[in-house]
Amino acid sequence: MPVFKTPFNGYSVKFSPFHESRLAVATAQNFGILGNGRLHVLSLPPAPASPLTELISFDTADGVYDLAWSESHDSLLIAGVADGSVKLYDTALPPAQNPLRSLQEHTREVHSVDYNPTRRDSFITASWDDTIKLWTLDRPASIRTFKEHAYCVYSAAWNPRHTDVFASASGDCTVRIWDVREPGSTMIIPGHDFEILCCDWNKYDDCIIATASVDKSIRVWDVRSFRAPISVLNGHGYAVRKVKFSPHHRNLMVSCSYDMSVCMWDFMVEDALVGRYDHHTEFAVGVDMSVLVDGLMASTGWDELVYVWQHGTDPRAP
Amino acid sequence: MATQSSEPPPPPSNPVDQNPGNVQPTNGNQQDAGVEAVKQSSASVFVNSEPLREEQVQNAVKFLSHPKVMGSPVMYRRSFLEKKGLTKEEIDEAFRRVPDPTPSIQATNSNQEGQVKSTPNVQPSSPAQTLQPVAAAPTGVISSVGTWTQPRFHWYHAVYAVGLLAVSGAGTAVLVKKSIIPRLKSWIRKVVLEEEDDSVKKTNTKPSLSEEAAAAARSAAAAAADVARASQEMLNSKNEEKRYIKEFMNMLDVQVQEMKSMSTAIHRLEGRTDNHVRNSLADQEDYRTSVSNPKQTYTNGKAEIDLRAGRSSSQPTSAEPSVAPHPKSYMEIQFGNADEFSSIMEMVQRGEKPANIRDINDQPPNPNQQISNPRIAPRTKPWEVGQAQNNSSPVLQSQVSGEGLNSNVQGNGINQLDGESNAPWWQQKNARITEIENGDEIKAGPFGGQTSQQPVRRTWVPPQPPPVVMPEAAEAIRRPKQLVQKEQSEDDQSAPQPTEIADELQRITKISESGGAVEINGGGSVLNSSEIQEEQEQILEGN
Numbered sequence: 007m008p009v010f011k012t013p014f015n016g017y018s019v020k021f022s023p024f025h026e027s028r029l030a031v032a033t034a035q036n037f038g039i040l041g042n043g044r045l046h047v048l049s050l051p052p053a054p055a056s057p058l059t060e061l062i063s064f065d066t067a068d069g070v071y072d073l074a075w076s077e078s079h080d081s082l083l084i085a086g087v088a089d090g091s092v093k094l095y096d097t098a099l100p101p102a103q104n105p106l107r108s109l110q111e112h113t114r115e116v117h118s119v120d121y122n123p124t125r126r127d128s129f130i131t132a133s134w135d136d137t138i139k140l141w142t143l144d145r146p147a148s149i150r151t152f153k154e155h156a157y158c159v160y161s162a163a164w165n166p167r168h169t170d171v172f173a174s175a176s177g178d179c180t181v182r183i184w185d186v187r188e189p190g191s192t193m194i195i196p197g198h199d200f201e202i203l204c205c206d207w208n209k210y211d212d213c214i215i216a217t218a219s220v221d222k223s224i225r226v227w228d229v230r231s232f233r234a235p236i237s238v239l240n241g242h243g244y245a246v247r248k249v250k251f252s253p254h255h256r257n258l259m260v261s262c263s264y265d266m267s268v269c270m271w272d273f274m275v276e277d278a279l280v281g282r283y284d285h286h287t288e289f290a291v292g293v294d295m296s297v298l299v300d301g302l303m304a305s306t307g308w309d310e311l312v313y314v315w316q317h318g319t320d321p322r323a324p
Numbered sequence: 325m326a327t328q329s330s331e332p333p334p335p336p337s338n339p340v341d342q343n344p345g346n347v348q349p350t351n352g353n354q355q356d357a358g359v360e361a362v363k364q365s366s367a368s369v370f371v372n373s374e375p376l377r378e379e380q381v382q383n384a385v386k387f388l389s390h391p392k393v394m395g396s397p398v399m400y401r402r403s404f405l406e407k408k409g410l411t412k413e414e415i416d417e418a419f420r421r422v423p424d425p426t427p428s429i430q431a432t433n434s435n436q437e438g439q440v441k442s443t444p445n446v447q448p449s450s451p452a453q454t455l456q457p458v459a460a461a462p463t464g465v466i467s468s469v470g471t472w473t474q475p476r477f478h479w480y481h482a483v484y485a486v487g488l489l490a491v492s493g494a495g496t497a498v499l500v501k502k503s504i505i506p507r508l509k510s511w512i513r514k515v516v517l518e519e520e521d522d523s524v525k526k527t528n529t530k531p532s533l534s535e536e537a538a539a540a541a542r543s544a545a546a547a548a549a550d551v552a553r554a555s556q557e558m559l560n561s562k563n564e565e566k567r568y569i570k571e572f573m574n575m576l577d578v579q580v581q582e583m584k585s586m587s588t589a590i591h592r593l594e595g596r597t598d599n600h601v602r603n604s605l606a607d608q609e610d611y612r613t614s615v616s617n618p619k620q621t622y623t624n625g626k627a628e629i630d631l632r633a634g635r636s637s638s639q640p641t642s643a644e645p646s647v648a649p650h651p652k653s654y655m656e657i658q659f660g661n662a663d664e665f666s667s668i669m670e671m672v673q674r675g676e677k678p679a680n681i682r683d684i685n686d687q688p689p690n691p692n693q694q695i696s697n698p699r700i701a702p703r704t705k706p707w708e709v710g711q712a713q714n715n716s717s718p719v720l721q722s723q724v725s726g727e728g729l730n731s732n733v734q735g736n737g738i739n740q741l742d743g744e745s746n747a748p749w750w751q752q753k754n755a756r757i758t759e760i761e762n763g764d765e766i767k768a769g770p771f772g773g774q775t776s777q778q779p780v781r782r783t784w785v786p787p788q789p790p791p792v793v794m795p796e797a798a799e800a801i802r803r804p805k806q807l808v809q810k811e812q813s814e815d816d817q818s819a820p821q822p823t824e825i826a827d828e829l830q831r832i833t834k835i836s837e838s839g840g841a842v843e844i845n846g847g848g849s850v851l852n853s854s855e856i857q858e859e860q861e862q863i864l865e866g867n
Contacts, residue, residue, distance in 0.1 A: 024700050027750070036668050039631060041681045054749045066686040080700040088635070093686065096696065105686065106693050115635065126702055143695055156403030166707060171370050178403050183370045192371045196409045209707040213369055229370055233409070254706050297705060299751050316750060 007315040007323055008051055010058035014044055016306030018072045018292040023123075024080035026050075026298045028061070030097075031312050034069020034088060043070035045085055047097050050314060055324050058314065064101050066093065074119040076143065077126040082106075084129055086116030092131050092141065111139060111148055118161045125169040132162035138174050140186060152184055154191050161204040161248075167212040175205035181217055183229060195232045197225055204248045210256035216273070218246035224261055226273045237273040241282075248293050254300040262290035268305045270317060285313055285321040372411045380410050384418035486563075493559040500552045505545060512541040635672075 014033035022028040027050035035041025043066040048058040068089035076082035081098040085105075090112040093105040114135035121129040128142045128149070136155045139148040157177035165171040170186045181202060183193035198219035208214035214236070216226045222242045225235040243265035252258035257274045268290055270281030288308035296302040301317040315321040384405050387393060393401060405415045519534035668678055 023703060027748070035680065036678050037631075037665055039635065039668050040672050040678060042684055050748075050750055052748070064686075065684050067684040077702055079695070079698045082695070087686075093688075094695075098696070103689060103693070105688050106695060107691070108686065108688050123705060156399050156406075165370075166705065168368075168370070171368070179407050180403075185368060185370060190412070192368070194372075194406050194412060196407045209705070232372075298703070300706075302750050314750070 007054055007313060007319060007321050008056060008058045009314075009322075010046070010048055010060070010312040012044070012046060012306070012310045012312060014042070014069070015288075015308040015310055016292055016312060017070065019304045019306045019312055020073055020075055020294050021296040021298070021302070021304060022075050022080070023077055023297050024075075026296070029294070029296075029304055029312075029314065030073050030075065030083055031306055032070035032073040032085060032292070033306075033310075034071065036069075037308055038069040038071065038088060041069060042066060043068055043087060045070055045073060045083065045095060046312075047083070048312065058312065062097050062101065064095050064104055071115060071117050072119045074121040074129055076129075077121050077123055078143070082143070084119050084121065084131075086119040086131055086133075088115045090114055090116060090133065090135070092116055092119065092139075094143065107146070109141065109146065109148070111151075112137070114158075117158065120163050120172070122164045122169065123166055124164070130162045130164065130172055132159040132174055134158035136176070138162050138172075138184070150186060152191070154182060155180070157201075160202065163206050165207050165212055166209045173205050173207065173215055175202040175217055177201040179219075181205050181215070181227075183215075193229060193232065195227060195229070197227065197235075198223070203245060206249050206251050206259070208251045208256065209253050216249045216251060216259055218249040218261055220245040222246060222263070224249050224259075224271065237278065239271050239273060239278050241269060241271075241279045242267070247289070247291050250293060250295055252295050253297040254295075260293050260295055260303060262293040262305055262307070264289045266290050266307065268293050268303070281317060283315075283321055286311065372413075374411060376414055376417060377410075380408075381414050381418050381421070384408075384410060384415065385421050388418055388422040489559070489563050493556050496559075497552045497556050500548070500555070504548045508541060508545055508548065512538070515541070 010031070012031060012033045014035045015037050016031055016033050017038060018032040020030055022030070029048050029050075031046045031048060032043070033046065034043045045064040045066070047061045047063065049061050051057065051059060064085075066085065066087055068087050068091075070085045070087055072086040074084045074086075076084065079096075081096050083095040083097060085093045085095060087093060090110060092109040092112070094107040094109075095104045096106055099106075112131065112133040112135050114133055116131050116133045118132040119129060120132075128140060130138055130140050132138045136153060136157060136159060138152040138159055140150040140152070141148050152174070155174065155176040155178050159174050159176045161175040163173050165173070171183065172186075173181055173183050175181050175197075179196060179198055179200060179202060181195040181197045182191040183195070184191050195217075197217045198221050200220040202217050202219045204218040206216050208216070213229045214226060215229060216224055218224050222240065222244060224239040224242075224246055226237040226239070227235050239261075242261065242263040244263055246261050246263045249259055249261040252260070257272045258280070259271050259273065260268060261271065262268045266284065266286045266288060268283040268286070269279055270283075271278045272280045283305070286305065286307040286309050290305055290307040292304075292306040294304050296304075302314065303317060304312065304314045305321070306312045313321040315323075387405070388401060402415060405418070410418070515537045516534060519537060522533075671678060
């Protein structure tokens with residue numbers, strides 16, 4: 007299975023929604039504590055034994071914590087940078103002409119970027135300054151700022167069916183559901199007793215949301231009855247860093263954790279853990295499932311490696 | 325807080341744009357008629373529709389009436405109540421109801437913020453903390469984190485205590501001087517008088533005696549002054565000692581707590597055989613770092629807190645202690661380059677910069693650069709029912725057309741492998757997983773019978789599946805949530821059908837009316853009514 011060695015520690019990996027064999031990786035130097043950052047755009051090789059090839063890369067002054075592909079333009083990328091800026095890159099232009107925009111509004115690190123998959127014209131950024139901002143590509147300033155969380159917002163995710171609804175997960179141990187048409191959050195789910203690092207919506211059931219927390223569990227909630235989770239997925243040995251529902255299967259999701267593993271879960275089944283990959287040798291920090299190719303997954307971690315594999319295969323197999 | 329402005333108008337050329345009748349936000353998120361039809365038409369499903377819970381509101385009122393809570397920032401109070409599960413309405417109602425402060429029983433618990441900030445060591449030593457105002461710089465951080473009003477009381481108490489001590493010290497010194505020196509003087513006078521009386525008799529020795537007496541008196545006075553000074557210094561040093569002892573006690577408490585937590589962590593880790601060696605290394609690391617940074621606390625997922633601590637110390641412009649408390653914590657280090665991570669953290673916390681950082685100008689070279697127009701039409705998502713099969717056509721087009729970025733590689737990749745009538749390697753699924761997924765999906769719902777066919781579809785088209793005998797029933801089952809996105813499929817049909825992939829794809833694409841081709845990847849369990857339609861057509865056509 008193809009592998010790519012990044013010069014810096016990996017933070018996030020996302021498949022392109024336009025090109026099956028294209029993905030991008032966000033990396034940060036010195037584990038993201040302090041240093042430069044780099045965005046790589048990679049391409050899958052024709053044969054699984056070859057490594058991933060780098061199409062283009064962009065350097066940033068500070069680490070890149072997250073990225074999002076545009077859903078409207080096939081070559082545009084949004085990067086969330088640790089110095090609080092949100093940068094727009096065009097992968098069709100050479101690095102000397104990039105970035106196209108650098109939007110500096112967050113006062114602390116931008117930890118998550120998500121592009122609206124249904125409206126395709128807007129994206130949200132979540133930051134450690136406790137706020138979430140809503141942006142569009144054509145405007146130089148944010149359209150709205152959502153400030154209610156009491157601590158860092160680690161993740162924000164659009165609802166895949168409702169164009170104006172998104173959820174945010176924060177270090178104040180709550181998940182909030184927002185509607186961009188409403189002035190404040192519409193729902194507050196006290197999901198865990200510890201910080202919640204990531205949330206993601208189920209693509210096939212618009213009321214189901216999964217949250218990943220420092221308490222090593224993933225909880226699956228139905229927002230219509232949010233007092234208790236539908237399902238609690240235990241199995242990770244340390245904090246769960248990211249969770250992502252499969253775009254092709256309503257029950258499946260992947261997660262990556264500080265226990266260096268990537269796990270695949272089926273939350274409707276009693277024994278929920280259906281796959282476990284231990285290929286990383288450091289914190290596994292980024293994971294993604296391709297929207298275009300069923301079962302194709304990618305992960306990256308602080309061991310500076312990016313793996314791409316099909317579910318069921320060994321990521322480290324040649 | 326949240327700034328309001330109108331929504332951006334959707335781009336007019338966007339073919340995916342919703343039918344305007346459904347998007348207009350009069351009905352909240354009413355795009356699909358299925359699930360949401362159950363709810364009120366005017367309320368979105370993402371709103372909490374529970375009525376106010378009186379018991380929760382009363383508990384919140386008690387909590388908010390507590391004097392210690394009254395002095396805390398409103399944000400912390402709200403955050404605490406939210407974490408306890410109160411809805412916005414309940415919290416607002418509680419805030420409305422809270423009267424002027426009344427002495428009430430201690431509210432819920434004392435470690436309100438303890439979960440997030442993780443500082444268990446603040447509460448126990450509250451009486452002792454009254455005497456350490458100045459030296460408590462690190463405890464100042466934690467106390468501002470953990471408790472709301474104690475710092476204020478402490479400051480007052482501390483000021484009073486210091487004042488009292490100073491006054492008492494000065495008073496004793498003054499009293500000493502006043503009491504002893506007059507006595508000395510009177511004694512000297514007596515001596516001198518006696519000397520004068522005696523001097524008549526002894527003129528030679530008396531003056532010397534009186535001089536000696538005077539000298540002795542002077543030295544005695546000097547000694548008394550020294551004694552006064554010494555006693556004052558002793559008082560001061562005692563005060564300082566008291567302060568140091570209190571500090572030391574606190575630090576010991578912290579250490580004890582850390583030891584306890586470390587031991588629990590070790591117990592937890594005992595089961596992990598492959599990390600035993602690393603455990604010992606890690607504990608040594610932990611102990612070293614904890615000794616050097618006495619005010620650190622333990623939480624799970626400390627990487628997050630460490631990063632924030634490292635970054636906040638390195639970027640002094642950003643962090644404000646009141647807004648974003650970032651307790652520094654030591655790492656529970658369980659991986660290979662633990663030394664590297666901890667060394668970088670320590671370097672940053674000391675204020676040094678790692679050597680490998682370059683100065684990079686990442687500002688846009690042309691801030692007014694136009695964003696190019698999209699070259700490829702957006703693809704519908706697999707979960708957008710009925711549209712999944714449109715994905716394949718734009719894929720091939722995009723990969724064949726040049727985009728300036730190694731498109732040849734992709735194009736060749738697809739073309740080379742097409743000869744085998746197999747999709748590119750990354751789309752093939754392991755047979756083992758298909759079994760698992762078939763099993764899962766059979767349990768999952770009514771689509772079980774259908775899915776067993778999907779993964780095998782690519783290479784061999786099975787005989788038409790018998791389960792789908794009643795097309796109307798199948799469609800009814802399949803369409804619980806009908807998105808009004810049929811228009812999209814018609815919009816997307818500008819692309820010509822693909823002819824390069826496997827044979828079965830070509831067959832099916834020719835047949836299908838809506839023009840959707842089966843996905844290259846076999847679709848897995850992408851279940852949608854159009855696939856049923858195709859199969860039904862095949863049944864009907866006796867294919």
